[in-house]
Amino acid sequence: MQNRKFKSHTTKRRYDTVIIGSGFGGSAAACRLAPYLKDSLCVLERGKRYHMGEFPRDFFKPKDWWWRNEGSDGWTGLFDYTSYDTFAVHRCSGVGGGSLIYANVILEPVKEIFKNSRWPRECTEGRLITWEKEFERQCKKVHDMLRPQKIPYGLFKTRALRRAAEKIGSGDVFDTPPLAIYFGERGVYREDPYDRKCPAQIGCTLCGECVIGCNNHSKNTVDLNYLAVARNHGAQVFSQHVVRYLEPVAEGYIIHFTNLRWNYRDSVIAKRVILSAGSLGSTELLLRCKYGYKRYKFKTGPTLPDLSDKLGHYFSGNGDFGGLATYTDQVVNFAEGPTITGMINYSAGKNGQRFIIEEGGFPDILRSYLRSKFPDYGIARKIIQKIKTFAGFDRGLSKTFSELLGLLEFRSDHRMLMYLVMGLDAADGRMEINEEGYLNIKWDPEKSLPLYHEIENTLQKLTHGIKGKLMGNPWWISRNKVYTVHPLGGCPMGRSRDEGVVDCYGRVFGYKNLYVSDGSVFPTSVGSNPAMSIAAWGERVSEHIIDTERKKE
Ligand SMILES: Cc1cc2nc3c(=O)[nH]c(=O)nc-3n(C[C@H](O)[C@H](O)[C@H](O)COP(=O)(O)OP(=O)(O)OC[C@H]3O[C@@H](n4cnc5c(N)ncnc54)[C@H](O)[C@@H]3O)c2cc1C
Ligand code: SF4
Numbered sequence: 001m002q003n004r005k006f007k008s009h010t011t012k013r014r015y016d017t018v019i020i021g022s023g024f025g026g027s028a029a030a031c032r033l034a035p036y037l038k039d040s041l042c043v044l045e046r047g048k049r050y051h052m053g054e055f056p057r058d059f060f061k062p063k064d065w066w067w068r069n070e071g072s073d074g075w076t077g078l079f080d081y082t083s084y085d086t087f088a089v090h091r092c093s094g095v096g097g098g099s100l101i102y103a104n105v106i107l108e109p110v111k112e113i114f115k116n117s118r119w120p121r122e123c124t125e126g127r128l129i130t131w132e133k134e135f136e137r138q139c140k141k142v143h144d145m146l147r148p149q150k151i152p153y154g155l156f157k158t159r160a161l162r163r164a165a166e167k168i169g170s171g172d173v174f175d176t177p178p179l180a181i182y183f184g185e186r187g188v189y190r191e192d193p194y195d196r197k198c199p200a201q202i203g204c205t206l207c208g209e210c211v212i213g214c215n216n217h218s219k220n221t222v223d224l225n226y227l228a229v230a231r232n233h234g235a236q237v238f239s240q241h242v243v244r245y246l247e248p249v250a251e252g253y254i255i256h257f258t259n260l261r262w263n264y265r266d267s268v269i270a271k272r273v274i275l276s277a278g279s280l281g282s283t284e285l286l287l288r289c290k291y292g293y294k295r296y297k298f299k300t301g302p303t304l305p306d307l308s309d310k311l312g313h314y315f316s317g318n319g320d321f322g323g324l325a326t327y328t329d330q331v332v333n334f335a336e337g338p339t340i341t342g343m344i345n346y347s348a349g350k351n352g353q354r355f356i357i358e359e360g361g362f363p364d365i366l367r368s369y370l371r372s373k374f375p376d377y378g379i380a381r382k383i384i385q386k387i388k389t390f391a392g393f394d395r396g397l398s399k400t401f402s403e404l405l406g407l408l409e410f411r412s413d414h415r416m417l418m419y420l421v422m423g424l425d426a427a428d429g430r431m432e433i434n435e436e437g438y439l440n441i442k443w444d445p446e447k448s449l450p451l452y453h454e455i456e457n458t459l460q461k462l463t464h465g466i467k468g469k470l471m472g473n474p475w476w477i478s479r480n481k482v483y484t485v486h487p488l489g490g491c492p493m494g495r496s497r498d499e500g501v502v503d504c505y506g507r508v509f510g511y512k513n514l515y516v517s518d519g520s521v522f523p524t525s526v527g528s529n530p531a532m533s534i535a536a537w538g539e540r541v542s543e544h545i546i547d548t549e550r551k552k553e
Pocket of ligand 1: 020023024026045046090092093094095096097098101102103104105106107211242243276278279281282285340485486487517518519520528531532534
């Protein structure tokens with residue numbers, strides 16, 4: 001596969017810093033470091049770049065939708081869904097990482113987590129840290145970049161969740177969460193809407209497609225801000241470059257990657273490497289470097305054998321849980337508006353557990369597909385109506401089935417309310433790799449059961465309050481498996497190599513100039529949607545690198 005013919009399409013031979021992965025942690029670091037490093041900084045991202053209007057909508061092109069087996073055979077799409085023994089994990093592959101398909105909720109970490117002794121009270125140099133204050137400071141920077149704001153529209157689904165909360169006496173903890181969305185004039189195209197030389201965006205049209213990629217670029221995804229600023233300062237961002245492993249050398253590290261676009265293997269050398277491939281991606285890469293792996297004809301021994309034995313520990317699904325209330329007495333219409341618009345915040349505690357319940361939308365994907373195929377949307381609408389009449393939907397079918405099929409209509413009275421929940425779980429899962437370098441997650445739910453039981457009880461009560469019927473979480477009911485979109489941990493921080501993989505600045509113990517800047521460093525769940533916490537960590541890591549460089553000058 002070695003073929004250097006297309007080398008001009010890719011990286012230079014040497015960089016000061018290479019960042020692996022372009023999600024919240026990687027982009028925040030790239031943005032802050034770029035003004036110092038200029039064209040000696042590059043980002044290697046395994047997924048594709050998505051310009052305005054380029055997110056897939058065609059059902060019949062699964063390779064555009066799904067990422068599979070390290071992008072082999074052209075499966076280099078947006079969604080990376082993997083079912084492990086005890087967890088099913090849904091993440092994203094693309095320039096911008098999880099921000100491309102996330103639900104835009106920007107919340108600070110729940111302060112309670114910092115009381116857990118897994119969060120080191122002091123840095124490697126013995127300097128004391130107050131994590132609450134540190135996150136407050138870094139989150140302000142994230143806020144300035146992602147510009148979250150509350151939704152300026154009133155939607156049925158937001159009102160339905162509020163009513164459910166009020167019915168069980170939780171109206172006081174209901175709120176609308178800050179969303180990183182450009183709510184400019186609806187449907188209007190604006191060049192550089194935030195005045196910082198970043199790409200154009202269109203005011204949110206409430207189309208409800210946030211979790212399959214916003215074709216209006218209304219979402220403030222990190223490729224449109226953090227990464228765009230980094231590029232303005234000379235950083236190079238390479239899509240479709242999947243990193244396989246690292247090798248330490250005298251000058252720093254050799255980063256071995258596969259260029260998926262031109263299908264060849266190559267490498268670059270960097271003085272400094274920042275791993276930002278997400279909790280699963282970074283942990284998997286480091287596990288391969290610690291233990292070596294063998295796949296087909298390729299074999300590598302351990303390249304970073306002295307990594308901490310804590311590698312793979314403290315995996316958390318961030319307490320993720322879900323449920324669906326059907327036949328409620330509320331108009332919900334969950335295909336309209338941004339995915340999440342309301343939350344019931346129990347992070348101050350409910351019967352000893354801390355969690356947040358949000359309502360979740362789901363895109364009307366059939367409508368999106370037809371829209372992409374038929375320029376005249378009226379025709380698409382007629383086709384759906386014909387199919388429905390022909391198939392006799394809603395007649396003689398089971399109630400649940402016909403309600404699900406009802407989603408294909410353009411009715412505005414769907415009565416199903418989806419719950420998305422996250423909370424403080426025990427964060428005691430463990431990631432491992434097999435001989436071929438593939439990841440698995442092992443976990444015993446026992447210690448997290450009180451949280452899930454309290455969530456289930458609360459969902460029952462909420463649903464009862466709006467006269468609905470609760471459909472439980474299918475992964476949990478059928479296989480005691482947790483479905484998570486918020487994987488955390490794997491490269492936890494600690495005071496020493498015995499306690500963690502990285503220190504409180506993200507520096508990997510035992511390996512100079514190797515950093516981790518993503519959700520893998522958190523030793524506990526963060527209790528809220530984690531994107532802001534992760535970007536804040538990226539801010540902290542890059543701030544420390546810059547401070548250290550300045551001291552040397
Ligand atoms: C459907 C959905 C909705 C969500 N909604 C919210 C929300 O509303 N609010 C919130 O706070 N969070 C939300 N999240 C979670 C959020 O997206 C993640 O927590 C966040 O993206 C993690 O950031 P990260 O920087 O750790 O990693 P990621 O954002 O996952 O970035 C890692 C990047 O590294 C790349 N990569 C991985 N391996 C390699 C490799 N070997 N070589 C090169 N590149 C590699 C990946 O392609 C990816 O782009 C949601 C997630 C999903 C899936
Ligand atoms: S609702 Fe539609 S336009 Fe608004 S942010 Fe979500 S995907 Fe973009």
